[in-house]
Each structure stands twice: as structure tokens, then as C-alpha cells.
Amino acid sequence: MTKAENETVFHIEMLGGFKLTVGDKVISDTISRTHQLWNLLEYLIAFRHKTISQEELIAALWPNDDSENPANALKNLVYRIRSTFTSHGLPHAKEIITFYHGAYRWNNDLPCVVDTEEFERLCKEAANPVQPAGERIARYREALQLYRGDFLPTSGYEEWVVPLSSYYRSAYFKCVYECCELLMLSERYDDVRMICERANAIDPFEERAHLCLIHALVRQNKQSAALEHYNYVTDLFYRELGVKPSEAMRDLYREILKTVNSVETDLGIIKEDLREHSQAQSAFYCDYEVFKNLYRLEARAAARTGQSIFIALFTLTDLRSNIPETKVLGTVMDQLLSTIRTSLRRGDVVSRFSTTQYVLMLPALTFENGQMVMDRITRRFWQEHKGAPVKIHTTLQPLDPVE
Numbered sequence: 001m002t003k004a005e006n007e008t009v010f011h012i013e014m015l016g017g018f019k020l021t022v023g024d025k026v027i028s029d030t031i032s033r034t035h036q037l038w039n040l041l042e043y044l045i046a047f048r049h050k051t052i053s054q055e056e057l058i059a060a061l062w063p064n065d066d067s068e069n070p071a072n073a074l075k076n077l078v079y080r081i082r083s084t085f086t087s088h089g090l091p092h093a094k095e096i097i098t099f100y101h102g103a104y105r106w107n108n109d110l111p112c113v114v115d116t117e118e119f120e121r122l123c124k125e126a127a128n129p130v131q132p133a134g135e136r137i138a139r140y141r142e143a144l145q146l147y148r149g150d151f152l153p154t155s156g157y158e159e160w161v162v163p164l165s166s167y168y169r170s171a172y173f174k175c176v177y178e179c180c181e182l183l184m185l186s187e188r189y190d191d192v193r194m195i196c197e198r199a200n201a202i203d204p205f206e207e208r209a210h211l212c213l214i215h216a217l218v219r220q221n222k223q224s225a226a227l228e229h230y231n232y233v234t235d236l237f238y239r240e241l242g243v244k245p246s247e248a249m250r251d252l253y254r255e256i257l258k259t260v261n262s263v264e265t266d267l268g269i270i271k272e273d274l275r276e277h278s279q280a281q282s283a284f285y286c287d288y289e290v291f292k293n294l295y296r297l298e299a300r301a302a303a304r305t306g307q308s309i310f311i312a313l314f315t316l317t318d319l320r321s322n323i324p325e326t327k328v329l330g331t332v333m334d335q336l337l338s339t340i341r342t343s344l345r346r347g348d349v350v351s352r353f354s355t356t357q358y359v360l361m362l363p364a365l366t367f368e369n370g371q372m373v374m375d376r377i378t379r380r381f382w383q384e385h386k387g388a389p390v391k392i393h394t395t396l397q398p399l400d401p402v403e
Helices: 035-046 054-061 070-087 115-126 133-146 161-185 189-202 207-219 223-241 247-258 267-274 288-305 326-343 367-384
Strands: 010-013 019-022 025-028 097-100 103-106 112-114 284-286 309-317 349-354 357-363 391-398
Touching (some): 035 054, 035 070, 054 070, 054 103, 070 097, 115 161, 133 161, 133 189, 161 189, 161 207, 189 207, 207 247, 223 326, 247 288, 284 288, 288 309, 288 349, 288 357, 309 326, 309 367, 326 349
Parallel strands (some): 284 349
Antiparallel strands (some): 010 019, 019 025, 097 103, 309 357, 309 391, 349 357
């Protein structure tokens, strides 16, 4: 395509936001506050390869019948779209929307490139198993680059947008995983990392993208980075969704712990790796898998030394003793963890057991002292967070030594 030809082509973006460009002329849904104007234009472009009856357009734009004269309102919107194009100097302003036999449509006689259509084309080409792996990867990466975000996010609450947004998002993550699979086979782990980091920015709660990223870090012998990301993900899912890591995530965690691809002979380097990088002024907080191993170790030691160790459980409920709402739970659980950690000794261990519970390991205490510790934590929490819409339930039991 020559430069002159390209200057007459309509380039339309709908992934990550709406923008229409012709040559050096650009309009987007940020230039006008009239939402219905953009709603109509976006609908006509999204379904530009089908004839759309006036009734269908009215149903899409005014699903709640909130227009007294929808046919006239629709005609007025078409006029305003043409006027907007004219005022911004775009070519073919009067011709972009046609009306024939009672139906409106985008004028497909005008040269037009739409990112959603290009995205689908590239996804289809990339998925062809007959193509060489390198070609498929190149097509996948082109498609992934086109996906700048959700389909028409500023219109995301429109009924007609919701299924299309879900469709394109699913197609995007399908491309992510299939591309990463090919890249892993080619040992291009850094490319996997970059793709997954971008996918995580688009949807931080897509667990499989986190799994791919952690796998790539492990294959690069970056176990510390892999563990750091694992801890970030499990904390994020606990805090925002109130869910525990999946079995796939836990299996990967165990794989990280077992993966050692080099022999380090400098004990000083090993000690530096083991050392906590922040000043340990509060109780040790760890993943529940680590907590279980520490518990088993202490149980073995207790059988030999006779040292008393207690296990404490803190459970949060709402005022009716039910599980709190997710938005409340995330905040209050963070607050409770902060209170627990700063109220305990550095040698005490705490972990999140479930969406609403923390489990503590308290060595060298009597039952009475353990109960005093729990009461102190509860009292301090209420001093720091008066009016929190929750109840705190506590349980204390001695550790069972291994016989």
C-alpha cells in the first residue's frame, strides 16, 4: 500500500479503547461526552459485515425503552456522527454510514482496517499446525501486540459489548498460552516472561499466565524470582479474591523447591541467599506449605526435648458469624496480619490457613501464656481498628509431638 493510498484508509482500534485514524486525522471517544453517538458508531463497525435493521439498532442502543421516539433519535445520532467526522476533517464524512431498505450499516466500500478483525486473522493463522513454529510464534506475537486491552472498555457496561469483550479476552489468553508453549519448546524463556508479564497486567487474576511466568523463571534457574512471584500471586489471590492457591500452583511451588540446577561451593553465597534481606523485627510470615514443614520439624524436636509448643488459630467472620464480603475480608485480613506479626516474637511463625484464617506456631509457652498472647493480639487489633465490621474467633491447642 502506497503512502497516498494509506492516507485514505480508515484504521480503527477497538481493543483497549476506540480510535479511528485516517491519514493524520484522528478521532476517539474522548472528544465528545455523547456516549450514544459512540455507542452507535462502535456497533456499526463491530457488525459491519452484516445488515443491521433499524429495530435491532434501537434495541441495542435503548434496551430499556428509555427513548420516546427512538427512530428519530437514531436518525439524529447518525446525523451527529456525520457532522463530527466533517468537523474533524475526515474524508467521506457523509458516506460513512449508509441507509438502505430500512437498515443502517457502515459503508464497507471505504477502505478499512479494524484491529479486532486483524487480531482474529492473526490468531487463526498462528493456530495452523502446518506452519513452521517460528512463523506461528511471529503471528501469535503480532496478535498479542494488537490486544491493547479489553474490547471497548468505556462501553463495557453495554449489553452488546459484554459477550464480545469476553470473546476477545478469551482469544487473547488462548494466544498467550499457545505462543508460550511454542516458546518454551524453543527455550525462549525470556520471551515467555515478557508475554506473561504483559498478560498479568491485563488481567492479574488469570492464574495460568502466572504459572507460565513461574515456569519460565524456573527454566532460567531464577528460583528466587520464581518464589517471589509465587508469594506475590498467592497473596494477591488471598487478599483480592479470598481464594487459596490451586493445586497446580502448589505443585509448581514444590517443583521450585526441588529444582537445583547448579552446585554452589561458596558457603558465604549460600548464607547470603538464606539471609532475610529486611530487618526481622516481627514474626516470621510464610506460605502454608512452609508452615507445614516447620510444624513437622518442631513436632519431631518436641518429642526429643519436651518443649511446649502451641498452635493458635484466628478466624474472622462478619457480625452474623458468616464469611465476610470479599471487599471487607481483604482489607481486614491484611490489618489482622499486621497486628499479629507486630505482636509476636521474631521466633514465632504465622501463615494464612484459609481465606478467613491465620494459623500461628508459638514455642516455649504455657497454655495460659498462649491465651494471654491471643488476647493481647485481639485487644490490640480493636484498639487499632475500631468499628471493623467483623468478629474474631480464637482457638489454642498444644502441638502433638511425634511419638
